Amino acid sequence: MNVLPYVIMSVLAILFGQITKHLNKKMPPVVSEEISYKEFFASLKSDFKFDIKYTLIYLALFNALVYFVGNVYSIYLYAVIIFALMLVFSIDFRYQLIPDECHIIIGVCGIINIFFNLSSWWTYLVGAIIGGLIFYLLGLLALLIFKKEGMGFGDVKLMAALGLFFGMKSILVIALVSFVFGAIIGGILLIAKKKDGGSYIPFGPFIVIGAIILMFVPSDAIIDIYINFCTWLGNVMFSWIYSLNSK
Numbered sequence: 001m002n003v004l005p006y007v008i009m010s011v012l013a014i015l016f017g018q019i020t021k022h023l024n025k026k027m028p029p030v031v032s033e034e035i036s037y038k039e040f041f042a043s044l045k046s047d048f049k050f051d052i053k054y055t056l057i058y059l060a061l062f063n064a065l066v067y068f069v070g071n072v073y074s075i076y077l078y079a080v081i082i083f084a085l086m087l088v089f090s091i092d093f094r095y096q097l098i099p100d101e102c103h104i105i106i107g108v109c110g111i112i113n114i115f116f117n118l119s120s121w122w123t124y125l126v127g128a129i130i131g132g133l134i135f136y137l138l139g140l141l142a143l144l145i146f147k148k149e150g151m152g153f154g155d156v157k158l159m160a161a162l163g164l165f166f167g168m169k170s171i172l173v174i175a176l177v178s179f180v181f182g183a184i185i186g187g188i189l190l191i192a193k194k195k196d197g198g199s200y201i202p203f204g205p206f207i208v209i210g211a212i213i214l215m216f217v218p219s220d221a222i223i224d225i226y227i228n229f230c231t232w233l234g235n236v237m238f239s240w241i242y243s244l245n246s247k
Helices: 004-026 037-046 053-069 073-095 100-116 118-146 153-166 168-191 204-216 219-246
Strands: none
Touching: 004 037, 004 053, 004 073, 053 073, 053 204, 073 100, 073 153, 073 204, 100 118, 100 153, 118 153, 118 168, 153 168, 153 204, 168 204, 168 219, 204 219
């Protein structure tokens, strides 16, 4: 077994763990004032403190990428994207805002990925358009129907950036998975009365979950799982309705 990819990914996990922790303290909107990159790296060095939480998450995900996906170029791009997505998750969850730097990091990874897949470059551009357009239209629909913001523009930019990286088919799967998790978790929060019907639930974390799942599970497999589940649920509901009518 080639251990070098595991070593490289583990080093990246430790490095990203410290940077993520630091960015969660220094990055707007966490702090009101913006700092230069020079000031950021200087403070990273002076305030260095080993972080356990983020490092363990990265170690688990990065080494799982090597094991399940293999030692291919895409896992290193995945690692950088996971780093950006972790920032999206933590900052959007707390402040309902996604920093533009996260979109830029994912977008740059998307451009790099296109150079490795020049024969199908158009699918990635269409993916960016579709990803952003879906959430933009949903946001407009929410404004028209509910008279309040449904999807923030940060979600639109995040989906566009992910679409540029994953492509046309995969961004639709990410949207599907994020809606499923959003519905389940949102429903649980409402039932538990953690949120009321008018509360805003940030959607960025659900997009993050969908994107990370897609890194490990092929889009076709996710679609098959969804179709099989819907078929099973339909059969269960039909049997229940039939049994009620039979009484």
